Amino acid sequence: MRKVVGICLILLYLHIIVVKSLNPTLDDDVLGLIVFKADLQDPENKLSSWNEDDDSPCKWEGVKCNPRSNRVSALVLDGFGLSGKMGRGLMQLKFLSKLSLARNNLTGTIGVNIGQLTNLRVIDLSENSFSGPVPDDFFEQCGSLRSISLANNKFSGRVPDSLVSCSSLGVLNFSSNQFSGILPSGIWSLNGLRSLDVSDNLLEGEIPKEIGGLYNLREIKLRKNQFTGPVPDEIGACALLRSVDLSENSFSGSLPTTLQKLSLCDNLNFRSNLFTGEITEWIGELGRLQTVDLSKNMFSGAVPDAIGNIQSLRILNISDNGFTGSLPASMINCENIQILDASRNSLTGFIPTWVFQLGLQAVLFSENKLTGSINGAVDLSIDVSHQNLQVLDVSHNELSGEIPSDIGRFTSLRVLNMSKNSLTGGIPETVGKLKALNSLDLSENQLNGSIPSSIGTCSSLTSLILSRNNLSGQLPVSMSKLVALEHVDLSFNKLTGTLPKSLENLVHLVTFNVSHNQLQGELPAGAFFNTISPSSVSNNPTLCGAAANKSCPTVLPKPIVLNPNSTGTDPDSVPQTLGHKKILLSISALIAIGAAAVIIIGIIFITVLNLRVRSTMSRSAAAVPLSGGDFSSSHTTDTHSGKLVMFSGEPDFSTGAHALLNKDCELGRGGFGAVYRTVLGDGRSVAIKKLTVSSLVKSQEDFEREVKKLGKINHPNLVSLEGYYWTPSLQLLIYEYVSGGNLYRHLHESTTQDENIVNNRSSLTWNERFNIILGIAKSLAHLHHLNIIHYNLKSSNVLIDGLGEPKVADFGLARLLPMLDRYVLSSKIQSALGYMAPEFACKTVKITDKCDVYGFGVLVLEIITGKRPVEYMEDDVVILCDMVRGAVEEGRVDECIDERLQGKFPAEEVIPVVKLGLICTSQVPSNRPDMAEVINILGLIKCPESQEEYDNN
Ligand SMILES: *[C@@H]1O[C@H](CO)[C@@H](O)[C@H](O)[C@H]1NC(C)=O
Ligand SMILES: *[C@@H]1O[C@H](CO)[C@@H](O)[C@H](O)[C@H]1NC(C)=O
Ligand SMILES: *[C@@H]1O[C@H](CO)[C@@H](O)[C@H](O)[C@H]1NC(C)=O
Ligand SMILES: *[C@@H]1O[C@H](CO)[C@@H](O)[C@H](O)[C@H]1NC(C)=O
Ligand SMILES: *[C@@H]1O[C@H](CO)[C@@H](O)[C@H](O)[C@H]1NC(C)=O
Numbered sequence: 001m002r003k004v005v006g007i008c009l010i011l012l013y014l015h016i017i018v019v020k021s022l023n024p025t026l027d028d029d030v031l032g033l034i035v036f037k038a039d040l041q042d043p044e045n046k047l048s049s050w051n052e053d054d055d056s057p058c059k060w061e062g063v064k065c066n067p068r069s070n071r072v073s074a075l076v077l078d079g080f081g082l083s084g085k086m087g088r089g090l091m092q093l094k095f096l097s098k099l100s101l102a103r104n105n106l107t108g109t110i111g112v113n114i115g116q117l118t119n120l121r122v123i124d125l126s127e128n129s130f131s132g133p134v135p136d137d138f139f140e141q142c143g144s145l146r147s148i149s150l151a152n153n154k155f156s157g158r159v160p161d162s163l164v165s166c167s168s169l170g171v172l173n174f175s176s177n178q179f180s181g182i183l184p185s186g187i188w189s190l191n192g193l194r195s196l197d198v199s200d201n202l203l204e205g206e207i208p209k210e211i212g213g214l215y216n217l218r219e220i221k222l223r224k225n226q227f228t229g230p231v232p233d234e235i236g237a238c239a240l241l242r243s244v245d246l247s248e249n250s251f252s253g254s255l256p257t258t259l260q261k262l263s264l265c266d267n268l269n270f271r272s273n274l275f276t277g278e279i280t281e282w283i284g285e286l287g288r289l290q291t292v293d294l295s296k297n298m299f300s301g302a303v304p305d306a307i308g309n310i311q312s313l314r315i316l317n318i319s320d321n322g323f324t325g326s327l328p329a330s331m332i333n334c335e336n337i338q339i340l341d342a343s344r345n346s347l348t349g350f351i352p353t354w355v356f357q358l359g360l361q362a363v364l365f366s367e368n369k370l371t372g373s374i375n376g377a378v379d380l381s382i383d384v385s386h387q388n389l390q391v392l393d394v395s396h397n398e399l400s401g402e403i404p405s406d407i408g409r410f411t412s413l414r415v416l417n418m419s420k421n422s423l424t425g426g427i428p429e430t431v432g433k434l435k436a437l438n439s440l441d442l443s444e445n446q447l448n449g450s451i452p453s454s455i456g457t458c459s460s461l462t463s464l465i466l467s468r469n470n471l472s473g474q475l476p477v478s479m480s481k482l483v484a485l486e487h488v489d490l491s492f493n494k495l496t497g498t499l500p501k502s503l504e505n506l507v508h509l510v511t512f513n514v515s516h517n518q519l520q521g522e523l524p525a526g527a528f529f530n531t532i533s534p535s536s537v538s539n540n541p542t543l544c545g546a547a548a549n550k551s552c553p554t555v556l557p558k559p560i561v562l563n564p565n566s567t568g569t570d571p572d573s574v575p576q577t578l579g580h581k582k583i584l585l586s587i588s589a590l591i592a593i594g595a596a597a598v599i600i601i602g603i604i605f606i607t608v609l610n611l612r613v614r615s616t617m618s619r620s621a622a623a624v625p626l627s628g629g630d631f632s633s634s635h636t637t638d639t640h641s642g643k644l645v646m647f648s649g650e651p652d653f654s655t656g657a658h659a660l661l662n663k664d665c666e667l668g669r670g671g672f673g674a675v676y677r678t679v680l681g682d683g684r685s686v687a688i689k690k691l692t693v694s695s696l697v698k699s700q701e702d703f704e705r706e707v708k709k710l711g712k713i714n715h716p717n718l719v720s721l722e723g724y725y726w727t728p729s730l731q732l733l734i735y736e737y738v739s740g741g742n743l744y745r746h747l748h749e750s751t752t753q754d755e756n757i758v759n760n761r762s763s764l765t766w767n768e769r770f771n772i773i774l775g776i777a778k779s780l781a782h783l784h785h786l787n788i789i790h791y792n793l794k795s796s797n798v799l800i801d802g803l804g805e806p807k808v809a810d811f812g813l814a815r816l817l818p819m820l821d822r823y824v825l826s827s828k829i830q831s832a833l834g835y836m837a838p839e840f841a842c843k844t845v846k847i848t849d850k851c852d853v854y855g856f857g858v859l860v861l862e863i864i865t866g867k868r869p870v871e872y873m874e875d876d877v878v879i880l881c882d883m884v885r886g887a888v889e890e891g892r893v894d895e896c897i898d899e900r901l902q903g904k905f906p907a908e909e910v911i912p913v914v915k916l917g918l919i920c921t922s923q924v925p926s927n928r929p930d931m932a933e934v935i936n937i938l939g940l941i942k943c944p945e946s947q948e949e950y951d952n953n
Contacts, residue, residue, distance in 0.1 A: 028092045028093075028094065029056075029057050029065075029071060029072040029092065029093055030052065030054065030055075030056070030057050031089070031092055032072075032089045032090060032091065032092025032093050033050060033057050033060070033063065033072070033075075033089060033092075033093070034050065034052045034089065035087060035088070035089030035092070036086075036087050036089030036090050037050050037089070038087070038089070039084050039085050039086070039087030039089065040082045040083070040084040040085075040087075040106075041082065041083045041084045042080070042081070042082055043081055043083075044080065044081040046061060046062070046077070046080040046081065046082070047060075047061060047062075047077075047080070047082075048061075049061045050063075056070060057072060058070060058072070062075060062076050062077045062080065063075060064076070064098075066095060069095060071093075071094070071095035072093050072095060072096055073095055073096065073097050073098065073119075074096070074097060074098040074099075074100075075090075075093065075096060075098070075099050075100070075101075076098065076100045077100065077101050077104065078100050078101070078102040078103050078104075078124075079102070079103040079104070080104055081104065081105065082101070082104040082105065082106060083104065083105035083106060083107065084106065084107070085106065085107065085108040085111065086101065086106055086108070086110065086111070086112065086114075086125075086130075087111075087112065088111070088112040090112060090114055090117070091112055091113075091114070091116070091117070093117065094117065094119070095119055096117050096119060096120060097119045097120060097121045097122070097144075098120075098121060098122040099114065099117075099120060099122065099123050099124070099125075100122065100123075100124040101124065101125055101128065102124045102125065102126045102127050102128070102149070103126070103127045103128075104127075104128050105128065105129060106125070106128040106129065106130060107128070107129045107130065107131065108130065108131070108132075109130070109131060109132035109133070109135075110125075110130060110132075110134060110135065110138065113135060113137065113138060115135075115137070115138040115139050115140060115141055115142050115162075116140075116141050118141050118143070118144060119144060120142070120144065120145055121144055121145060121146045121147070122145075122146060122147045122148075123145065123147070123148045123149070123150075124147070124148075124149045125149065125150050125153065126149040126150065126151040126152050126153070126173065127151070127152040127153075128152075128153050129153060129154060130150070130153040130154065130155060131153070131154040131155065131156065132154075132155070132156065132157070133155070133156055133157030133158070133160075134150070134155055134157070134159070134160050135160070136160045136161070136162060137160075137162055138160055138162060139160055139162035139163045139164075139165050139166050140162045140165055141165070142162075142163075142165050142166040142169075143165065143166070143167060143168065144168060145166045145168060145169055146168055146169065146170050146171070147169070147170060147171035147172075148166070148169065148171070148172055148173070149171070149172075149173035149174075150173070150174050150177060151173045151174065151175045151176055151177070151197070152175070152176040152177070153176075153177055154177065154178060155174070155177040155178065155179060156177070156178040156179065156180065157179065157180065157181075158179065158180065158181040158182075158184075159174060159179050159181075159183055159184055159187070159198075159203075160184070161184040161186060163184050163186060163187055163190075164184060164186025164187070164189065164190070166190065167190065167192065168192055169190050169192055169193060170192050170193060170194045170195070170216070171193075171194060171195045172187075172190075172193060172195065172196050172197065172198075173195070173197040174197070174198045174201065175197045175198060175199045175200050175201070175221065176199070176200040176201075177200075177201055178201060178202055179198065179201040179202065179203055180201070180202040180203065180204070181203070181204065181205075182203065182204055182205035183198065183203060183205065185208065185210070188208055188210035188211055188213065188214065189210060189213060190214070191213050191214055191215060191216060192216055193214050193216060193217055194216050194217060194218045194219070194240075195217075195218060195219040196214075196217065196219070196220050196221065197219070197220075197221040198221070198222060198225065199221040199222060199223035199224050199225070199245065200223065200224045200225075201224075201225050202225065202226060203222075203225040203226065203227065204225065204226040204227060204228065205227060205228070205229075206227065206228055206229030206230075207222075207227065207229065207231060207232055207235070208232070209232040209233070209234040210234075211232060211234055211235055211237075211238065212232070212234030212235065212236075212237035212238065213237075214238055215237060215238060215239065215240070216240060217238045217240060217241055218240050218241060218242050218243070219241070219242060219243045220238075220241065220243070220244055220245070220246075221243070221245040222245065222246050222249060223245045223246070223247045223248055223249075223269070224247070224248040224249070225248075225249055226249065226250060227246070227249040227250065227251060228249070228250045228251065228252065229251065229252065229253070230251065230252060230253030230254075230256075231246065231251060231253070231255060231256055231259075232256070233256045233258045234258075235256065235258065235259065235262075236256065236258025236259060236260070236261040236262065237258075237261075238262070239261060239262065239263075239264070240264060241262045241264065241265050242264050242265055242266055242267065243265070243266065243267040243269075244262070244265065244267065244268050244269065245267070245269040246269065246270055246273065247269045247270060247271035247272055247273070247293065248271065248272045248273075249272075249273055250273060250274055251270070251273040251274065251275060252273070252274040252275065252276065253275065253276065253277070254275065254276055254277025254278070255270065255275060255277070255279065257280065257282040259282060259283075259286070260282035260283070260285035260286065261285075262286060263285065263286065263287065263288065264288055265286050265288060265289060266288045266289055266290045266291065266312070267289075267290065267291045268286070268289060268291070268292050268293070268294075269291070269293045270293065270294050270297060271293045271294070271295045271296055271297075271317070272295070272296040272297070273296075273297055274297065274298065275294075275297040275298065275299060276297070276298045276299065276300070277299065277300065277301075278299065278300060278301030278302075278304075279294065279299060279301070279303065279304060280304055280306075281304050281305070281306040282306075283304060283306060283307055283310070284304065284305075284306025284307060284308075284309035284310065285306075285309075286310065287309065287310060287311070287312065288312055289310050289312060289313055290312050290313065290314045290315065290336075291314060291315045292313065292315070292316050292317070292318075293315070293317045294317065294318050294321060295317045295318060295319040295320050295321070295341065296319070296320040296321075297320070297321055298321065298322060299318070299321040299322065299323060300321070300322040300323065300324065301323065301324065301325075302323065302324060302325035302326075302328075303318065303323055303325070303327055303328060304328065305328040305330045306330075307328060307330065307331060307334070308328055308329075308330025308331050308332070308333045308334060309330075309333070310334060311333060311334060311335055311336065312336055313334045313336060313337050314336050314337060314338045314339070315337075315338060315339040316334075316337060316339070316340050316341070316342075317339070317341040318341070318342050318345065319341045319342060319343040319344050319345070319364065320343070320344045320345075321344075321345055322345065322346060323342070323345040323346065323347060324345070324346045324347065324348070325347065325348060325349070326347060326348055326349030326350070326352065327342065327347065327349075327352050329352070329354070331352070331354055332354040332357065332358065334358070335358065337358055337360060338360055338361045338362070339360065339361055339362045340355060340360055340362065340363055340364065341362070341364040342364065342365050342368065343364045343365065343366040343367055343368070343393070344366065344367040344368075345367075345368055346368065346369055347365070347368040347369065347370060348368070348369045348370065348371070349370065349371070349372075350370065350371065350372035350376065350377060351365065351370055351372065351374060351376075351377040351394060351399070352377070353376075353377050355377070356377055356378055356389070359387060359388055359389070360388075360389060361388055361389065361390050361391065362389075362390060362391035362392075363389065363391065363392050363393070363394075364391065364393040365393065365394045365397065366393045366394065366395040366396050366397070366417065367395070367396040367397075368396075368397050369397065369398055370394065370397040370398065370399060371397070371398045371399065371400070372399065372400070372401070373399065373400055373401025373402070374394065374399055374401065374403065374404055374418070374423075375401050375402055375403075375404040375406075376401070378404045378406045378407070387409060387410045387411065387412060388412050389410045389412060389413055390412050390413060390414045390415070390436075391413075391414060391415040392410070392413060392415070392416050392417070392418075393415065393416075393417040394417070394418055394421070395417040395418060395419040395420050395421070395441065396419065396420040396421070397420075397421055398421065398422065399418070399421040399422065399423060400421070400422045400423065400424065401423065401424065401425075402423065402424055402425030402426075402428075403418065403423055403425065403426075403427065403428055403442070403447075404428070405428040405429070405430045406430075407428060407430060407431065407434075408428065408430025408431065408432070408433035408434065409430075409433075410434070411433055411434065411435065411436065412436055413434050413436060413437050414436050414437060414438045414439070414460075415437075415438060415439045416434070416437060416439070416440050416441070416442075417439070417441040418441070418442050418445065419441045419442060419443040419444050419445070419465065420443070420444040420445075421444075421445050422445065422446060423442070423445040423446065423447060424445070424446050424447065424448070425447065425448070425449070426447060426448060426449030426450075426452075427442065427447060427449065427451060427452055427455075427466075427471075428452070429452045429454050430454070431452060431454060431455060431458060432452065432454025432455060432456070432457040432458060433454075433457075434458050435457065435458065435459060435460065436460055437458045437460055437461055438460050438461065438462055438463065439461075439462065439463040439465075440458070440461060440463065440464050440465065440466075441463070441465040442465070442466050442469065443465045443466060443467040443468050443469070443489065444467070444468045444469075445468075445469050446469065446470060447466070447469040447470065447471060448469070448470040448471065448472065449471065449472065449473070450471065450472060450473025450474065450476075451466065451471060451473070451475065451476055451479075451490075451495075452476070453476035453477070453478045454478070455476060455478060455479060455482070456476060456477075456478020456479060456480075456481040456482065457478075457481075458482065459481070459482065459483075459484070460484060461482045461484060461485055462484050462485060462486045462487065462508075463485075463486060463487040463488075464479075464482070464485060464487070464488045464489070464490075465487070465488075465489045466489065466490050466493065467489040467490060467491040467492050467493070467513065468491070468492040468493070469492075469493055470493065470494055471490070471493040471494065471495060472493070472494040472495065472496065473495065473496065473497070474495070474496060474497035474498075475490070475495060475497065475499060475500060475503075475514075475519075476500075477500040477502060479500065479503065479506075480500055480502035480503050480504075480505045480506060481505075482506065483505060483506060483507065483508065484508060485506050485508060485509060486508050486509060486510045486511075487509075487510055487511045488506075488509065488511065488512045488513065488514075489511065489513045490513065490514050490517065491513040491514060491515045491516050491517070491536075492515075492516040492517075493516075493517050494517065494518055495514065495517040495518065495519055496517070496518045496519065496520070497519065497520065497521075498519065498520055498521030498522070499514065499519060499521065499522075499523060499524055499543075500524070501522075501524050501525070502524070503524040503529070504524045504525050504526035504528075504529065506528070507526075507528075509528045511536065512528070512529075512532060512536055513535075513536045514536065514537055514540065514543075515535060515536055515537060515538045515539050515540065516538070516539040516540070517539075517540050518540060518541065518542075519537075519540040519542075519543045520540070520541070520542035520543055520544075521542070521543065521544065522544055522545050523537060523543065523544070523545030523546075523547055523548060529545070529547065530546065530547070531547070532547045533547070534547055534548065534549055549889070549890065549891075550889070550890070643725070643726045643727070644723065644724075644725045645704075645723050645724055645725075645726075646722060646723035646734065647708075647711040647712075647721070647722055647723055648722060648723070667687055668742070668796065672689065672691055672792075672810065672813045672816075673689050673690045673691045674689070674690050675687050675688065675689045675690075675735075676688045676689075676690070677737060684737075685737035685739075686722060686734050686735060686736065686737050687719075687734075687735040687736070687737045687738070688732050688733070688734050688735070689732065689733040689734075689735060690730070690731075690732055691731040691732070691733065691813075691816070700726060700728070703724075703726060703731065703816060704724075704726065706812070706815045706816055707721065707724045707733065707816070709812075709815075710811075710812045710815075711723070711724075713782070713783075713786065713788075713811075713812070715778070715779055715782045716775075716778075716805065716807075717775040717776065717778050717779035717782070717805065717806055717807055717808060718779045718782065718783070718807060718808050718809075718811060719735050719736055719738055719799060719807045719808065719809040719810075720735065720736045721733060721734070721735055722734045722735060722736055735809065736807075738799035738800070738801050738807050738809075739801060739802050740799065740800035740801050740802055740804070741799070741800060742795065742796045742797070742798060742799050742800070743772065743795040743796070743798035743799070743800060743806065743859075743863070744794070744795040744796040744798075745796075746763075746764055746800060747764070747795060747862060747863065747866055748795075748866070748868060763866075763898075763900040763901075764863075764900075765901075765904065766901055766904060766905040766906070766909070766910065768804055769863050769864065769901075770909065770913070770938075770942060771804065771805070771806075772798070772800070772804075772806040772863060773859075773860055773863055773913065773938065774935070774938050774942075775805055775806035775807075776793075776798060776806050776808060776856060776859060777856065777931055777934045777935050777938060778935060779806070779807075779808040779811075780793075780808070780852050780853075780856055780931040781930075781931035781932050781934070781935055783811055783812070783849075783852075784849045784852070784930065784931050784932075785932075788811060788812050788815070789814065789847075789848075789849050789851065789852055790808070790810075790811045790812070790852045790855070791814045791851065791852070792810050792811075792813070792814070793808075793835055793852055793855030793856060793858075793859060794835050794855070794859070795859060795862055795863075797809050797810045798859070834858060834868070834869025834870035834879065834880065835854070835855040835858045835859070835869055836851075836854075836855070837850065837851035837853075837854035837855065837925065838854075838923050839851060839925055845925065848925060849930070849931075850925035850926070850928045850930075851925070852931070853920050853925075853928040853929065853930065853931060853934070854920060854921055854922075854925075854928060856920055856931070856934070857881070857916075857917045857918065857919070857920025857921035857922075857928070858880065858881065858917075858921055860913060860914075860916065860917035860920065861880050861881060861884050861914065861917040861918075861921070862880060864896075864897060864898060864901075864910060864913060864914055864917070865880065865884065865896050865897065865898055866898030866899070866900060866901075867880055867883075867896075867898075868880070869881075881918070881921045883896060884896050884914060884917070884918060885918055888914065888915065888918060893910075893911050893914055894907070896914075897910055897914075909941050909942060912937075912941045913938070913941055916929075916934065916937055916938070916941070920934065
């Protein structure tokens with residue numbers, strides 16, 4: 001490519017030379033400029049007027065000619081957007097005196113030695129991307145050069161010694177490059193030099209005493225290099241110096257008193273060096289000084305009185321030094337002072353009153369040892385009505401007393417920092433007048449009282465820091481008007497009350513710390529507060545919400561607890577306390593639980609989320625709306641004309657049905673009747689359920705139809721119905737006999753003496769429990785698939801067979817009731833205390849198979865905790881779901897696991913199952929998963945590897 005370009009250039013040369021020989025009027029300048037242009041890219045077409053067919057280039061854009069000679073004298077292409085290299089075409093411009101290519105995108109090294117253009121007076125290549133070293137001989141013929149700027153490029157290497165040849169040089173600007181090494185000593189003998197700027201390079205070495213020879217020097221900038229050594233006394237000979245910037249180097253020693261001779265000097269910048277010693281009265285001689293920056297050095301001693309002589313002083317920065325004493329009172333004469341930064345010194349005494357009297361813009365005294373009150377200083381300032389104070393930082397001193405209410409008169413204040421003092425009293429109401437206030441920091445004082453509600457009018461506030469005081473009372477609601485707020489720290493106070501809900505308006509918040517107060521109630525809503533870090537709200541005993549790791553007690557509705565002593569005949573005994581509204585309110589709590597679960601097993605959460613999308617209503621089975629029926633009990637005697645049906649074929653009741661129902665063989669009693677065990681003729685045991693309340697049973701046809709349906713249900717986890725016996729006054733259901741007793745006894749009455757307990761173990765292992773949970777889930781899923789709602793789930797209805805498999809009993813019996821409504825259901829299953837879903841009490845919520853999911857959830861918690869769904873203590877009722885939910889939210893799940901399992905369960909299985917149980921007991925039915933999904937979730941939770949480890953305990 002390069003070769004091609006090179007060949008093209010040669011061809012171009014040849015072409016031009018041929019043309020030139022044909023047309024002798026064409027001058028060298030056209031040739032030079034066309035060749036120069038050929039090396040450039042000109043995306044903005046700025047050089048379109050440069051046409052090789054022109055006789056003269058004098059009218060070309062950026063080209064100036066000497067009117068007498070018609071030769072090109074100036075090429076000024078600043079900001080033309082040119083890129084490419086600076087080519088040797090320029091060497092043809094023998095009469096060029098000004099070359100300015102500033103602010104382009106030129107790259108590469110300076111290949112051609114434009115230094116040989118002996119007429120050049122000005123070279124400006126600043127703000128390009130030139131790189132590499134400047135050729136050693138670059139300046140060899142630069143006798144006429146007045147000004148050179150290579151600033152803001154990527155030049156590197158040493159500044160060439162040939163620079164000494166530029167004897168007429170007045171302006172040298174090599175700033176913002178990567179020049180390194182020491183400056184050529186010849187530079188200090190260029191006594192025409194008026195401006196020397198080599199700032200922002202990698203230069204080193206000392207300032208030699210030869211600097212005194214630069215008697216024309218007006219400006220010297222050595223900022224941001226690696227210069228060392230002291231400032232030589234001889235600098236005082238540069239009597240025309242107006243600006244001295246030696247900042248950000250490693251100069252050391254004390255400043256020479258000869259500086260006092262620089263009487264024209266208006267800018268002294270010694271910032272960030274290693275200077276030591278005192279600033280003495282000499283500084284007062286510099287009567288034109290406007291800016292003095294002595295910051296970040298090791299100056300010591302007092303600021304001299306003479307500084308008060310400098311009336312022109314506008315900015316004084318003495319921060320980060322070791323100045324002591326107090327600022328001289330003479331400074332009241334510095335009428336033009338605008339900015340005073342004395343931060344981080346060891347100044348003592350009071351805040352000088354003149355800082356308020358002179359109308360400064362910025363007063364910074366942080367980290368000194370100032371004492372006394374601010375009040376005193378402000379009070380004495382007679383006329384502060386035309387204040388322009390924008391920044392007042394007196395933080396980290398030893399100030400005492402109160403914040404003056406006159407502070408409200410500084411209406412231009414943007415920054416007010418009084419933190420880390422011993423200020424007392426309250427925050428004055430007048431802060432509300434500080435409409436421009438951007439940052440208010442009053443932290444670490446002893447302020448008391450409440451945050452004035454006038455703060456709401458400081459509409460520019462972005463930072464409000466009031467931490468570590470004794471502030472009390474409520475957070476003013478008006479704070480929510482401060483929509484620009486980004487940082488709020490009110491921690492370590494005694495604030496009380498609730499956080500205003502409207503704080504959610506503060507959409508720009510980045511931090512909001514109210515920890516260590518006495519706040520209560522719910523956190524505001526919104527994206528910020530939902531994800532606020534817990535440490536920002538911690539240590540508020542009653543502040544609640546997900547981020548506070550504390551659920552809001554008023555929000556969580558209680559599950560229904562029916563009075564176990566109720567007779568069930570009074571419809572009013574069904575609690576109506578759970579209104580629809582409360583159920584809706586609990587959604588946030590549900591989401592919180594869902595979110596907690598995601599941490600353990602994300603899959604559960606996703607599954608549950610999927611559930612919520614589905615409509616559960618379509619699967620409702622038997623929610624017939626009814627006004628309460630009349631269920632008076634009518635007892636009739638046995639008619640002996642009964643019908644016995646065994647689904648398996650041969651009815652084999654050799655004995656009469658009455659004899660079967662022997663009291664001694666009673667297995668238990670449920671909502672629908674008593675259950676007896678009997679042995680059939682073939683030696684097989686069956687369980688016979690005698691339905692108690694006959695009037696609740698439908699007609700014989702209805703009864704038989706429903707029972708036959710139930711008889712067809714065949715599932716390993718359901719107790720199968722083997723037959724029935726019907727007379728108008730007596731109905732029996734004949735079930736398979738399950739030998740292992742019911743789950744209730746296993747969980748709550750288990751002893752080693754009990755012969756019915758599986759394998760004679762003292763208690764169920766985790767794997768047995770998990771298996772029971774899974775079995776119950778499967779049975780319910782099967783029932784729900786057949787559109788049968790169990791309605792009566794409880795641990796005493798779960799039988800355990802000889803192999804430890806659970807078998808759910810008593811299903812489908814609600815279908816035998818002539819009418820099905822809430823009241824009937826809840827009175828029939830009243831014994832199922834604590835298992836009943838809340839929607840039974842809520843007339844507006846349809847009852848679906850989700851009520852079984854609720855009961856299942858309670859069962860899960862019961863199986864894992866070994867506790868009854870509702871435990872009556874001496875003077876307390878403990879509701880299992882609440883107890884577990886509370887424990888999960890406080891991260892104490894372990895504590896509620898059955899103690900018989902302690903140390904013998906895999907937490908990674910048990911905890912997700914607990915959470916699954918909680919999700920199943922969601923107050924809102926549609927938030928509960930369906931049983932098929934429960935089975936999937938259980939499958940995901942169970943890790944096959946842990947099977948053996950926890951099986952044999
Ligand atoms: C310089 O070039 C860069 C990319 O090469 C471009 O983004 C930038 O705008 C150019 N600058 C000027 C001043 O043309
Ligand atoms: C040197 O050049 C830079 C960049 O063009 C400019 O900002 C700076 O002011 C110049 N220095 C002096 C002393 O003029
Ligand atoms: C004073 O100097 C310090 C350190 O150089 C700097 O951080 C600070 O911004 C300066 N103060 C003012 C008001 O400009
Ligand atoms: C107030 O001053 C202190 C100490 O000087 C400093 O730590 C704090 O950041 C300042 N506050 C603000 C809001 O800038
Ligand atoms: C039920 O009745 C018994 C006996 O009268 C009493 O001790 C118990 O506290 C009652 N339970 C409730 C929940 O009212």
